[in-house]
Amino acid sequence: MSDRKLPRLLQTPAVLLLLVWMLIPLGMTLYFSFIRYVLNSLRRPEWTTPSFSNWRGFGNYEFVLNSKDFLFAIQNSLFIVCSILFLTVILGVLIAVLINKTFPGQGIVRVLLISPFFVMPAVNAVLWINMILDPVLGLQGIAVGGINELIDGLKDAPLVGWFFGMWPELQPISFRATQTSAYAVIIMVTWQWTPFAVLIFMTSLQSEDQQQKEAAVLDGANTWSQFRFLTLPHLARPIAIVVMIQAIFHLSLYAEIEIVSRGNGNKNLPYLIGEFANNNIGAASATGIFAVILANIVAIFLLRMIGKTLME
Amino acid sequence: MAIVAKTSRFGKYGRPTLAWVVGLLFFFPIFWMVLTSFKTDADAVKPEHLIFFKPTFDNYINMTENYDYWRFAKNSVITAVMATVFTLFVGIPCAYAMAFNPSRATKDVLMWMLSTKMLPAAAVLYPMTFITKTAGLFDTHFLIILVLSLINMPIVIWMLFTYFKEIPKDIIEAGQMDGANTWGEIKEILIPLAWGGIASTALLCFIFCWNEAYWTVRLTTTDAATLSKLIEGNRAPEGLFFGRLSAVSAAAVGPIVVLGWFCQKQLVQGLTFGAVK
């Protein structure tokens, strides 16, 4: 068989499957985004059947663009994704460097560290928001209550009482509030995905050139400059890859947003779609098209960033 | 060697201590969940029973008796295993062709594949429900396996591609000289050579399949419902719930966490995504 035909043939099943997986839903989304289509309407029953006679042009797009949370959803989406990326990369590099050298119990520490990565997103969210971050019944609430009680007790103590008397009462933070719900999601997703970054960075560190490092030590390079001029450049590629994979996953966060605050103060395009999809499929589809456009912009950006290293 | 001496002091005590602290901190939420799962719902929110309490298996018994845990677990295993196998079956030849006979379009095809992962699922919930019902596939293992495969295929092909690219071309070409056909090449040469990479790809794919919670919840009723759906049914029951919720959660993530522990060496060595030269 000729050199050209065979590779194509081998790629065909995967490409075809993904093409169908992409095109059919995308086609339907596009179609619905240009027509009036609602699941249930008492006033306009004709809108409940998808048909070209309900053609609406860009009306759905206009409605979505003018809707209350559209711009906020895009902005916030980028904010959460970038924050998570920033935190996971920093923490990931630090932790990978920390546990790279052998020490007693290294295997166990590694196991402990990577465990969060295996947890289901919905479990992650309910676990954090209820049992850990809840301001009254969660560990946060219990801890704050305990500290306040302790300080209260110390206020009556002889000699040091005046000192503790000046301490303010600690207030627990509500992580479901408008101002904080995005941070709650950032915390829980960072917890889950830092292990992924650690895994990749650790793998990469194992292939670091040790001779080069020893030479640097002999030249009198301190730990910081070793890290700065040898380790960090070595990690550039894995960092790019961690950023890319995580960006793909986090653009479509859903369960965490739903469970933490039901969109209060924290939203992204998939969540907005879900809100419209309650009844207004036309608007949900138009939002879907916007989400596809945003995803492609991010994809092009990522392609620029790592496309070259990918093919080297 | 003053520097070495200086660093080794930190290396001897500081580094292990810090590493242990970080490891325990990251593991703590999971530990807490498991601990809570042995408390009654009432004890779970009482500060005085934070650490000391009378352990009970009631939550687990309730889960297996009233919520049919094993059926969900069985479906999770079936769909995740089969989806991983199918993804590799389609993905290996594709990545092989891309790695050893790349064309100008290869990079773009790869990026296009990855971009399909960014399509927002919520927008196509109704079309998907309608199509799968019309095709008679709704709530079947087949459908869930197919969907999980398609969701993970881009990442799998990309990972495999990066591993295969590291294999010197002449090894494969030597095989061709010996008259091996394509399938033989893949089976006899490629798979043994890239075994580590394939294994860690499979692991990652399996983890993602197990944890998928959009389509597995929405395209199933009972027959193909996985553990994600069990979680959806229990994440906000009426009444006090920390104990019950913890047990269901622990039982849903338990198998995959334990699998991860056993395979962590493999993951550590394999998760390069082509980042290692």
Add this chain to the structure above:
Amino acid sequence: MFKKNALRAATALSLVTAGSVSAETLTIAIVNNGHMINMQTVAEAYTKETGVELNWVSLEEGVLREQVTSDTATGGGQYDIINIGMQEAPIWGAAGWIEPLNFSADYDVDDILPAMRNGLSHEGQLYAAPFYGESSMVMYRKDLMDAAGVSITDNDSWDNVKAAAAAIHDPANGVYGACLRGKPGWGDNMAFITTVVNSFGGAWFDADMRPVLDSAEWNAAINFYVDLLGNYGPPGSEGNSFNEILALYNEGKCGMWIDATIAASFLEVDGVAYAQSPNAGNPVGANWLWAWAMAIPAGSPNADAAADFIEWATSKEYVKAVGNHAEYGWGSVPTGQRASTYAIPEFQAAAGFAAAELAAIESAAPGATDLKPYVGVQFAAIPEFPEVGSAVAQEMAAALSGAKSVEDALAASQKAADSIMKEAGYYD
């Protein structure tokens, strides 16, 4: 709607391929609530007697709505019986998504409380049978109130309620004056908030179905709500709904709780007393009306068997079956659906809240009135309400969090509601 015949064929096909569904199996979607869970056990007797196997799918409320909507909107077939509420029943009935329900004479439809029957009917036809129903009332710690020298009476004024909350509010000792719903959601914080607005004389829409969230009544009601819950509520109230507050209450953290009457059967704290919901001098009190009901989606191939099961599960016999069940007893029978339940002496003895609950349900009027042109007490029975309600719910949570002023939140709510209603074709 999608083509029905093709769909029927398709669903039939899918059921065959699924291989598990014979005429003897019913798939039932339920919310994960106590009474529903009990039903799974009690219904084992039904299976034994009739040979009909029951397949339960329990889901979180929001996911259940999404699933049931996507199933029904695409022609049904996934479930034989679905758990829906009062918001959906009349509009789904009107849309032909669910089958009308007609029962035998033994069923005694007239025994179902009139408020429930009206709320679950469309044009006089019952579309969903109530499994249990609820209104809302004040539940409070009488011991704390007595100690503070305050009291709450039936249909008290809001000012007095606030004064009582302030008197018992003692955060240093972990007791908060008032625990109220704050979690965004049309069925969560908006359920409570709407009843407050109702009692202040406000409504969601005017006679032309234009939203009137910028009215003085809304402003006064929301200011009151934010003031009460913000000052005398537990921290993190923006995340609290029924479940969370129940946990808090049973931990002794709440001095007062205004919520579903059903909560009374879960309370384990001593010194609980009940009072009818407050009002603000208007004819409408601040109590809601809700029922978890069972309906048959239009595409169900087992509609007859499903109707039989619903008839059993919402009958007087079912109530007795739970009352006499070894595991449950009269304290756990589903309430709020039938007048006859409240006449059972064993039930009266076991449930101290029975009288208060019945009074609250009977005083709730879901029908359209001069004050509000739509059906529903704490919601409007129109298909667009979940969208409007969720949008407003988030604004209210923002006001409660202090991220927005009440005025800004209401202005944003009005704008969002207006654009949704305009989009839906109610007016231009």
